Amino acid sequence: xxxxxxxxxxxxxxxxxxxxxxxxxxxxxxxxxxxxxxxxxxxxxxxxxxxxxxxxxxxxxxxxxxxxxxxxxxxxxxxxxxxxxxxxxxxxxxxxxxxxxxxxxxxxxxxxxxxxxxxxxxxxxxxxxxxxxxxxxxxxxxxxxxxxxxxxxxxxxxxxxxxxxxxxxxxxxxxxxxxxxxxxxxxx
Numbered sequence: 001x002x003x004x005x006x007x008x009x010x011x012x013x014x015x016x017x018x019x020x021x022x023x024x025x026x027x028x029x030x031x032x033x034x035x036x037x038x039x040x041x042x043x044x045x046x047x048x049x050x051x052x053x054x055x056x057x058x059x060x061x062x063x064x065x066x067x068x069x070x071x072x073x074x075x076x077x078x079x080x081x082x083x084x085x086x087x088x089x090x091x092x093x094x095x096x097x098x099x100x101x102x103x104x105x106x107x108x109x110x111x112x113x114x115x116x117x118x119x120x121x122x123x124x125x126x127x128x129x130x131x132x133x134x135x136x137x138x139x140x141x142x143x144x145x146x147x148x149x150x151x152x153x154x155x156x157x158x159x160x161x162x163x164x165x166x167x168x169x170x171x172x173x174x175x176x177x178x179x180x181x182x183x184x185x186x187x188x
Contacts, residue, residue, distance in 0.1 A: 024157055028166050031148040035169055038141035039087070042172065045134045046081055046090070052127050053078045053101075059120045060104060063111040070107050074100040087141075087170040094174045138172050145169045 057071050064070075077093065077100040084090035108114050115121075149168045152161045 021160070024151075024161075025164055028148070028151060028157075028161060028164070031144065031151055032166065035141065035144040035148050038137065038144045039172075041137040042090070042134065042141055045130060045137050046084075049127065049130045049134065050078050050082050052123060052130060056104070056120075056123045056127065059117065059123060060108050060111075060114060063114040064107050067107045070100075070103045074104050076100070087172040091172060091174045098174075142171050142173075145171050 053074060057074055060067075061071060074097075077097040081090070081093040081097050084093045108120070148166075151157055152166055152168055
C-alpha cells in the first residue's frame with residue numbers, strides 16, 4: 001500500500017503536465033492561425049491599394065504627361081509591394097511606395113483642374129480608406145505576432161515550443177521610417 005501514494009503522485013504530475021502541454025499547444029496553434037489570418041488581411045489591403053494605383057496614375061497622367069519618372073517610380077514601387085513575400089520585404093516595399101505616392105501627389109497638386117476632377121477625388125478617397133485599412137490590419141497583425149512571440153518566449157513554453165514546430169514571427173515594420181514620417185499630403 002505504501003507504493004500507491006508515490007504512483008498516484010507521479011500519475012497526477014504526468015496528467016497535469018499532459019494537460020498543460022495540450023492546452024499550450026492548442027493556444028500556440030490558435031495564435032499562429034490568428035497571425036496567418038492577419039497577414040492575409042494585410043495582403044488583401046495591399047492588393048486593393050495596388051489595384052487603385054494604376055487608375056490614380058492614369059488620372060494624373062492625363063494632366064501631367066511630362067512627369068514620366070514619377071509614374072515609373074510609382075509603378076515600380078507598386079510591383080515591389082505586390083511581390084513582397086513576407087513582413088520584412090513588405091516593410092521595405094511600403095517605404096518605397098509611400099515615397100513614390102508623395103511624388104505623385106506633389107505632381108497632382110500642381111494641377112487644380114485635376115484636383116477638381118470627380119474621378120480623381122473618388123480615387124483619393126478610396127486610397128485614403130485603403131491606407132486606413134492597411135494601418136488597422138498592420139496593428140492587428142503586429143498584435144498577434146506580439147502575443148505569439150511572447151507565448152513562445154515565456155518559461156516553460158520556451159523549453160518545448162520550438163520542438164513542437166512553433167517559431168517567432170516577424171513584425172510588419174516599415175524599414176525606412178523617414179519614408180513614412182510624413183504621410184502623403186492629400187488636399188481637396
